[in-house]
Amino acid sequence: xxxxxxxxxxxxxxxxxxxxxxxxxxxxxxxxxxxxxxxxxxxxxxxxxxxxxxxxxxxxxxxxxxxxxxxxxxxxxxxxxxxxxxxxxxxxxxxxxxxxxxxxxxxxxxxxxxxxxxxxxxxxxxxxxxxxxxxxxxxxxxxxxxxxxxxxxxxxxxxxxxxxxxxxxxxxxxxxxxxxxxxxxxxxxxxxxxxxxxxxxxxxxxxxxxxxxxxxxxxxxxxxxxxxxxxxxxxxxxxxxxxxxxxxxxxxxxxxxxxxxxxxxxxxxxxxxxxxxxxxxxxxxxxxxxxxxxxxxxxxxxxxxxxxxxxxxxxxxxxxxxxxxxxxxxxxxxxxxxxxxxxxxxxxxxxxxxxxxxxxxxxxxxxxxxxxxxxxxxxxxxxxxxxxxxxxxxxxxxxxxxxxxxxxxxxxxxxxxxxxxxxxxxxxxxxxxxxxxxxxxxxxxxxxxxxxxxxxxxxxxxxxxxxxxxxxxxxxxxxxxxxxxxxxxxxxxxxxxxxxxx
Amino acid sequence: xxxxxxxxxxxxxxxxxxxxxxxxxxxxxxxxxxxxxxxxxxxxxxxxxxxxxxxxxxxxxxxxxxxxxxxxxxxxxxxxxxxxxxxxxxxxxxxxxxxxxxxxxxxxxxxxxxxxxxxxxxxxxxxxxxxxxxxxxxxxxxxxxxxxxxxxxxxxxxxxxxxxxxxxxxxxxxxxxxxxxxxxxxxxxxxxxxxxxxxxxxxxxxxxxxxxxxxxxxxxxxxxxxxxxxxxxxxxxxxxxxxxxxxxxxxxxxxxxxxxxxxxxxxxxxxxxxxxxxxxxxxxxxxxxxxxxxxxxxxxxxxxxxxxxxxxxxxxxxxxxxx
Numbered sequence: 001x002x003x004x005x006x007x008x009x010x011x012x013x014x015x016x017x018x019x020x021x022x023x024x025x026x027x028x029x030x031x032x033x034x035x036x037x038x039x040x041x042x043x044x045x046x047x048x049x050x051x052x053x054x055x056x057x058x059x060x061x062x063x064x065x066x067x068x069x070x071x072x073x074x075x076x077x078x079x080x081x082x083x084x085x086x087x088x089x090x091x092x093x094x095x096x097x098x099x100x101x102x103x104x105x106x107x108x109x110x111x112x113x114x115x116x117x118x119x120x121x122x123x124x125x126x127x128x129x130x131x132x133x134x135x136x137x138x139x140x141x142x143x144x145x146x147x148x149x150x151x152x153x154x155x156x157x158x159x160x161x162x163x164x165x166x167x168x169x170x171x172x173x174x175x176x177x178x179x180x181x182x183x184x185x186x187x188x189x190x191x192x193x194x195x196x197x198x199x200x201x202x203x204x205x206x207x208x209x210x211x212x213x214x215x216x217x218x219x220x221x222x223x224x225x226x227x228x229x230x231x232x233x234x235x236x237x238x239x240x241x242x243x244x245x246x247x248x249x250x251x252x253x254x255x256x257x258x259x260x261x262x263x264x265x266x267x268x269x270x271x272x273x274x275x276x277x278x279x280x281x282x283x284x285x286x287x288x289x290x291x292x293x294x295x296x297x298x299x300x301x302x303x304x305x306x307x308x309x310x311x312x313x314x315x316x317x318x319x320x321x322x323x324x325x326x327x328x329x330x331x332x333x334x335x336x337x338x339x340x341x342x343x344x345x346x347x348x349x350x351x352x353x354x355x356x357x358x359x360x361x362x363x364x365x366x367x368x369x370x371x372x373x374x375x376x377x378x379x380x381x382x383x384x385x386x387x388x389x390x391x392x393x394x395x396x397x398x399x400x401x402x403x404x405x406x407x408x409x410x411x412x413x414x415x416x417x418x419x420x421x422x423x424x425x426x427x428x429x430x431x432x433x434x435x436x437x438x439x440x441x442x443x444x445x446x447x448x449x450x451x452x453x454x455x456x457x458x459x460x461x462x463x464x465x466x467x468x469x470x471x472x473x474x475x476x477x478x479x480x481x482x483x484x485x486x487x488x489x490x491x492x493x494x495x496x497x498x499x500x501x502x
Numbered sequence: 503x504x505x506x507x508x509x510x511x512x513x514x515x516x517x518x519x520x521x522x523x524x525x526x527x528x529x530x531x532x533x534x535x536x537x538x539x540x541x542x543x544x545x546x547x548x549x550x551x552x553x554x555x556x557x558x559x560x561x562x563x564x565x566x567x568x569x570x571x572x573x574x575x576x577x578x579x580x581x582x583x584x585x586x587x588x589x590x591x592x593x594x595x596x597x598x599x600x601x602x603x604x605x606x607x608x609x610x611x612x613x614x615x616x617x618x619x620x621x622x623x624x625x626x627x628x629x630x631x632x633x634x635x636x637x638x639x640x641x642x643x644x645x646x647x648x649x650x651x652x653x654x655x656x657x658x659x660x661x662x663x664x665x666x667x668x669x670x671x672x673x674x675x676x677x678x679x680x681x682x683x684x685x686x687x688x689x690x691x692x693x694x695x696x697x698x699x700x701x702x703x704x705x706x707x708x709x710x711x712x713x714x715x716x717x718x719x720x721x722x723x724x725x726x727x728x729x730x731x732x733x734x735x736x737x738x739x740x741x742x743x744x745x746x747x748x749x750x751x752x753x754x755x756x757x758x759x760x761x762x763x764x765x766x767x768x769x770x771x772x773x774x775x776x777x778x779x780x781x782x783x784x785x786x787x788x789x790x791x792x793x794x795x796x797x798x799x800x801x802x803x804x805x806x807x808x809x810x811x812x813x814x815x816x817x818x819x820x821x822x823x824x825x
Contacts, residue, residue: 357702362714364700
């Protein structure tokens with residue numbers, strides 16, 4: 001067993017700490033990887049896994065703590081620097097150039113040169129040799145990367161890292177986008193690389209493959225390392241408990257009584273599109289329905305389908321028992337559906353416009369140009385007060401507000417429309433505790449006023465604290481439903497498919 | 503909570519017209535020192551009348567730029583309209599009004615085509631309007647066999663060259679100036695309306711606008727139509743003032759873009775006022791007048807415009823937070 005500081009370790013992180021905008025996302029994390037070891041890193045969304053991987057691969061510099069690689073304290077200036085040192089990373093979103101060939105991608109930045117020109121023949125030969133050493137199926141060196149499937153692109157990424165003599169490979173959810181048989185091939189490759197003495201850091205949400213592949217497992221939670229255990233000495237249930245074990249905080253507003261629930265607002269039958277399959281859903285007035293699941297499980301895709309961003313291509317959607325076709329956000333809004341995106345900066349606010357302009361955006365987009373303008377502005381000022389937006393005045397540009405206050409402005413935008421169905425995607429992401437409580441109050445008040453609320457959240461205590469019931473998604477389907485009062489482990493088990501796996 | 507909010511040292515609203523007013527003031531002082539009689543009512547009025555077309559084009563360009571696009575076609579659109587109007591009127595005063603209406607409608611139509619191609623075929627507006635520029639130039643040459651035909655009627659030309667005479671203090675007030683003032687008021691009112699606020703929001707973050715129910719393509723298309731209309735009016739004024747030639751509008755698209763940028767409007771959209779853009783055009787014209795007084799050749803104009811654009815973009819890039 002290797003312990004931190006062992007002479008044998010390939011990578012040794014000590015007390016690595018990283019904050020973004022004052023929020024500590026990694027708190028004194030220790031981690032080590034031995035040559036020829038597969039070290040799995042697991043944790044909920046937002047536990048700090050991706051940040052940790054980026055620090056190891058040079059994407060971020062740690063605020064505090066040390067990174068020792070191959071016996072030498074390192075401070076990488078960027079991913080290229082880390083790559084040259086022998087650390088390769090295979091990202092969730094593959095970072096290849098689609099219009100270049102496989103060989104060109106693999107040798108990008110270190111092309112073999114002969115007489116001042118790129119030696120294409122040598123490049124092809126090296127590429128073939130690389131794939132042969134990986135024991136992977138043949139990937140044509142001259143194919144354009146854009147023409148390859150996800151699994152083959154991943155092989156190219158791995159080959160690209162190996163071309164730089166990587167001694168440590170980081171794989172960040174490599175099988176998230178793969179079919180089962182492709183994942184099997186990847187697992188075989190991982191084992192082969194391990195036998196060649198390469199150290200692997202393997203981030204995954206799929207507990208089954210973590211148990212099948214890894215030698216040790218590190219659990220991260222809220223930016224801290226909970227534990228590092230040899231895989232053979234733990235179980236799925238123990239891991240899940242480590243990942244979620246937290247106390248419920250008491251600041252969630254009261255749930256709906258069964259008697260408070262009104263008529264069915266929205267139903268979906270057999271809804272499907274490129275990311276979703278067989279969605280059956282029924283939202284009643286007055287209830288907050290939580291949506292759990294992992295990133296990429298289809299949670300956001302569900303909200304975006306209902307709001308017409310990427311509409312359902314099959315199935316039937318009914319609003320108050322009338323079939324509706326939601327082909328665009330505008331159509332959804334006309335039907336009485338509202339949507340608060342998880343990406344506040346990219347899809348929520350218009351950063352350089354005033355608080356008031358941001359709050360009025362949806363009303364202006366829908367409303368007649370001249371009717372009741374003054375009344376609308378007066379009403380909006382009242383709403384902004386009601387949701388307690390703290391700003392230096394409604395003329396202030398919204399980008400100067402805190403994330404929480406920006407979110408309140410977005411809420412006011414939708415409240416003004418009096419939606420009958422409202423979809424929240426991670427409504428409290430990146431906002432402070434005080435603003436969270438305000439958001440919870442708004443969510444609950446909307447339900448009490450007769451709206452049907454769908455709320456996606458990766459924050460399990462929040463999901464459990466706010467929801468009247470929770471549907472859990474996995475791989476584009478609704479994997480199941482748990483009632484109010486369920487435990488975090490129930491949700492995680494459904495989300496990860498651990499029930500089926502164990 | 504007030505104390506925790508970021509405060510800025512100066513009450514200058516980014517994108518507001520204060521900086522351009524300051525620059526304009528400095529230039530006026532320099533002019534007053536170098537060529538005091540330029541500021542006499544007669545020459546000042548004449549200068550403002552001369553600057554009217556570029557001010558209008560800057561306003562038109564503003565709508566497009568603030569929504570996140572470009573319109574490179576306006577210069578050649580002006581040329582095309584002037585040449586077409588001359589050939590259709592052919593000196594016949596009776597054809598003045600119908601042809602004038604045709605000029606405005608066809609200019610709006612060109613803007614509509616620019617907008618539809620950009621919004622629905624998703625061609626970058628830089629390319630769309632560059633193509634339109636070339637098409638208009640080529641079509642006009644083709645249609646007039648290489649040299650402009652016909653002539654404008656006096657009734658047509660009066661908007662660009664006549665003035666209200668004998669106004670107390672001011673003397674001659676050009677019609678062009680009155681037209682610009684009227685349209686400036688309309689443009690300002692438009693930008694304060696819901697449409698105006700939506701237009702800026704589209705330029706700031708089209709994705710967020712769309713997810714708030716804004717018809718982004720339609721909004722941008724209207725901006726292109728407004729830019730086309732501005733080019734139509736500018737063509738009427740320019741044709742009247744300087745007559746018919748293939749050079750009537752050449753290079754005006756770049757002057758307009760320079761003026762807009764100088765007026766504090768962000769390239770890429772989302773920030774700046776239409777008043778700033780129009781003041782930017784006035785400042786640009788005053789700058790060239792001043793350079794003239796200092797004996798600098800007018801041929802450096804493109805280089806100066808290029809430098810202004812680069813400088814303005816560099817300044818705004820340095821000031822905005824990295825993202």
